[in-house]
Amino acid sequence: xxxxxxxxxxxxPALAIEGVTCSFASAHEKGAVxxxxxxxxxxxxxxxxxxxxxxxxxxxxxxLNVIAGLLAPSAGRAVVFGEDLHxxxxxxxxxxxxxxxxxxxxxxxxxxxxxxxxxxxxxxARERARPWLARVGLDRFGERFPHQLSGGMRKRVALAQxxxxxxxxxLMDEPFSALDVQTRQLMENELLDLWSADRKxxxxxxxxxxxxxxxxxxxxxxxxxxxxxxxxxxRIDIDRPRDVADIRxxxxxxxxHREIWSQLRDEVLKGYAQTKLQ
Amino acid sequence: xAATPRPKRLPGRPVILLLQSFVLVGFFLLWHVLxxxxxxxxxxxxxxxxxxxxxxxxxxxGVIWYHLYITLLETLLAFAIGTVAGIVFGxxxxxxxxxxxxxxxxxxxxxxxxxxxxxxxFMLWLGLGIWSKVALGVTLVFFIVFFNVYQGVKEVSPVVxxxxxxxxxxxxxxxxxxxLPSALAWVFSSLHTAVGFAMVGAVVxxxxxxxxxxxxxxxxxxxxxxxxxxxxxxxxxxxxxxxIDAVVTVxxxxxxxxxxxxxxxxxxxx
Numbered sequence: 001x002x003x004x005x006x007x008x009x010x011x012x013p014a015l016a017i018e019g020v021t022c023s024f025a026s027a028h029e030k031g032a033v034x035x036x037x038x039x040x041x042x043x044x045x046x047x048x049x050x051x052x053x054x055x056x057x058x059x060x061x062x063x064l065n066v067i068a069g070l071l072a073p074s075a076g077r078a079v080v081f082g083e084d085l086h087x088x089x090x091x092x093x094x095x096x097x098x099x100x101x102x103x104x105x106x107x108x109x110x111x112x113x114x115x116x117x118x119x120x121x122x123x124x125a126r127e128r129a130r131p132w133l134a135r136v137g138l139d140r141f142g143e144r145f146p147h148q149l150s151g152g153m154r155k156r157v158a159l160a161q162x163x164x165x166x167x168x169x170x171l172m173d174e175p176f177s178a179l180d181v182q183t184r185q186l187m188e189n190e191l192l193d194l195w196s197a198d199r200k201x202x203x204x205x206x207x208x209x210x211x212x213x214x215x216x217x218x219x220x221x222x223x224x225x226x227x228x229x230x231x232x233x234x235r236i237d238i239d240r241p242r243d244v245a246d247i248r249x250x251x252x253x254x255x256x257h258r259e260i261w262s263q264l265r266d267e268v269l270k271g272y273a274q275t276k277l278q
Numbered sequence: 279x280a281a282t283p284r285p286k287r288l289p290g291r292p293v294i295l296l297l298q299s300f301v302l303v304g305f306f307l308l309w310h311v312l313x314x315x316x317x318x319x320x321x322x323x324x325x326x327x328x329x330x331x332x333x334x335x336x337x338x339x340g341v342i343w344y345h346l347y348i349t350l351l352e353t354l355l356a357f358a359i360g361t362v363a364g365i366v367f368g369x370x371x372x373x374x375x376x377x378x379x380x381x382x383x384x385x386x387x388x389x390x391x392x393x394x395x396x397x398x399x400f401m402l403w404l405g406l407g408i409w410s411k412v413a414l415g416v417t418l419v420f421f422i423v424f425f426n427v428y429q430g431v432k433e434v435s436p437v438v439x440x441x442x443x444x445x446x447x448x449x450x451x452x453x454x455x456x457x458l459p460s461a462l463a464w465v466f467s468s469l470h471t472a473v474g475f476a477m478v479g480a481v482v483x484x485x486x487x488x489x490x491x492x493x494x495x496x497x498x499x500x501x502x503x504x505x506x507x508x509x510x511x512x513x514x515x516x517x518x519x520x521x522i523d524a525v526v527t528v529x530x531x532x533x534x535x536x537x538x539x540x541x542x543x544x545x546x547x548x
Contacts, residue, residue, distance in 0.1 A: 070440055088443055100441035104459040104536045113455065114445035147538040165445060 012082035013043040014201035019076035047199035051212035054222030055271030093167030108142035114165035214244040224271035352480035356415020368427025415479025430464030
């Protein structure tokens with residue numbers, strides 16, 4: 001399974017998170033500080049698919065926002081291809097958990113938007129967006145507006161919208177959590193297909209451990225918040241290409257699942273206790 | 279399956295239209311009977327036939343067209359100027375929190391002022407021509423548009439905004455592709471109100487002092503106890519409003535086609 005391109009070994013990982021801590025002024029108490037994540041370290045290699053799992057409220061999205069450059073960490077830094085990140089990360093594409101399409105633009109114009117922002121004339125951007133819509137199976141729906149599409153279709157548009165600008169790092173924040181199980185597995189397989197065609201670094205956030213194992217090369221486990229830390233790291237040595245529905249039954253998958261879950265379960269329980277307290 | 283759900287099993291549209299016309303005819307009939315039998319004095323209430331005849335004459339002889347033109351011109355100018363000013367200031371206030379915080383009580387104070395009291399001032403400043411009416415209309419339209427743009431810019435979904443930024447949007451791109459469409463959606467949803475207020479400004483201004491326009495016509499008729507003339511003026515004004523409202527509905531539908539279809543119960547029926 002060697003990569004055909006004879007690229008020189010990259011001197012830097014695609015992404016390095018070094019001692020990142022994020023604190024916010026508490027919304028409940030005046031003057032109090034809420035620390036979402038504390039002293040998080042990890043790297044993501046070029047072409048690597050890394051998932052971060054953790055209980056609800058463990059600051060998973062916070063980490064992703066730091067990598068995206070939407071949020072400046074209180075301490076520590078994000079290093080992208082060897083360079084300190086300041087402002088929006090120009091190498092990253094971000095697929096949000098909530099609907100992020102522009103509701104006043106058609107599906108085609110939404111996909112074309114990233115190119116337009118990069119100075120491509122509108123007509124050409126639309127032409128180049130067409131094959132991308134086709135790749136996510138929506139070539140007949142280009143003129144529809146987001147509200148005229150189903151939840152799964154909107155996610156596909158968002159995927160094409162993110163990928164068309166060819167980001168080197170793709171950030172995904174529970175992108176499929178709002179979908180039903182069947183649509184979700186279809187989308188996961190589609191994501192793997194698109195990813196394996198042109199390997200990019202992926203940071204995938206989910207609270208669904210099965211999804212994380214099925215998709216990733218590596219799974220990172222985050223403790224319950226506040227002050228969440230990385231407490232575990234697991235290499236997923238299951239062969240690719242994978243079918244996310246099939247591999248869930250394989251012994252290796254089940255072993256990994258048991259192993260990671262034994263650690264994650266305690267954190268989930270802690271997280272649950274916390275939310276009950278509030 | 280494709281049938282539209284009708285919760286209370288309303289009859290079809292033609293039946294409704296028929297019933298609606300019955301109400302209109304019934305109203306005129308009642309008016310006619312009451313005035314013809316002198317239960318209601320024709321001097322104070324006019325008669326429907328006289329009103330229709332007067333209206334018809336005004337249109338046929340062409341006198342009314344000039345006045346309609348003036349009122350329309352004032353309405354459109356008030357609407358255009360008020361909208362542009364509202365958009366500019368709405369954007370400015372929404373993007374500059376300090377400005378918005380400082381001016382907030384004054385904006386509210388001016389908006390709370392009944393605008394009719396400004397009419398005499400505008401007449402002193404701008405004379406009896408169309409501009410004093412336009413100014414009055416602008417003060418009405420401006421605040422509607424201003425508040426809607428302000429809200430539209432403030433309520434842009436942070437996720438949509440973050441997404442556009444991640445896709446490489448510059449602040450100019452954000453303005454054009456995110457803030458403006460969002461704000462315009464709010465403006466268009468208040469289009470009916472804004473146009474209506476522009477017209478109120480024009481007609482009230484004319485009524486209080488002018489030499490032309492529908493408000494002037496009504497005022498003139500009232501001055502000589504010409505009840506028929508007053509009612510005829512009101513009839514023309516009503517028709518004018520219905521036509522404008524229908525045009526606005528068409529424009530609204532074309533510009534907001536990206537929006538989810540809501541139940542359109544209000545509309546061209548006026």
